[in-house]
Amino acid sequence: MRDYTDALNKWDIETMHDLSTEDIVFELPFRPPTFERETVGRAAYMEVLGQARDHMIEGSENLHDMSMDTLANDPNVVIATYKSDMTLRSGVRYANEYIARFVLRDGKVARFVEYYDSIILFRALGGSLVEADESELLPEGLKS
Template identity: 85%
Template sequence: MSDDRRGKNLDLVQAYTDALNKWDIDTMRDLSTEDVVFELPFRPPTFERETVGRDAYMEVLAQARDHMIDGSENLHDMQMDTLASDPDVVIATYKSDMKLRSGVQYTNEYISRFVCRDGKIARFVEYYDSIILFRALGGTLQEAEESELLPEGLRS
């Protein structure tokens, strides 16, 4: 039973990420529970940590598609597996290589946690280097090595 559930959940996450890669929001809606939670624990300023509910989440996706990302996210090098202790939790690693509407090329690496329930995605938590995204969106950061707060022995 759990091997069957495991396989179905891996197929579900693959279909979901394939739809994300094509910005097929209708398919993503169909594959999400009504109470789906999208979470970005390490997010740049102005991004919400959690978006709760299918309608709110689909709106966030539509905004990203329409205003931020130009074309596919070009997700690649996807690897997935379920937790041995819970076949409803899928861990995925992958990379992106996309163009932002500003013309900037944006690449990042991700680790995501999907929680599946009744054949749908109930939670999608995406971990990535938010500093890379922040810079791609035009943000600037003071380099740590320039900071007076950093002990002299740790500066380059």
């Protein structure tokens, strides 16, 4: 796992390829618009990584404050928490916090599910959100 996350941090796609199963599933449950929720298969996953490296991120993700633990009942499931602080190719600084669930099979990553604040990413990519007044968010019956 440490080799895999080190490769992710450096965008070393060749090493990530070697440390992934042929049928790897990469999932982003809380993704911004235009991002796929699930990418299945090593070739498709490597393509997604290559697009991010070549078009979105400038240099390292600068992953830090990383901690990893396995589940007591299944040492092939690793829960990781970490932070990033990087520069996007647009020149915008992007920093976020993550929790990830990795499932290993035969020493390789078979599933990678990454949770993060997609609003932070959406804004860093140039998206904008209109701030709503709190009363606009409440259903009619709950407004005072």
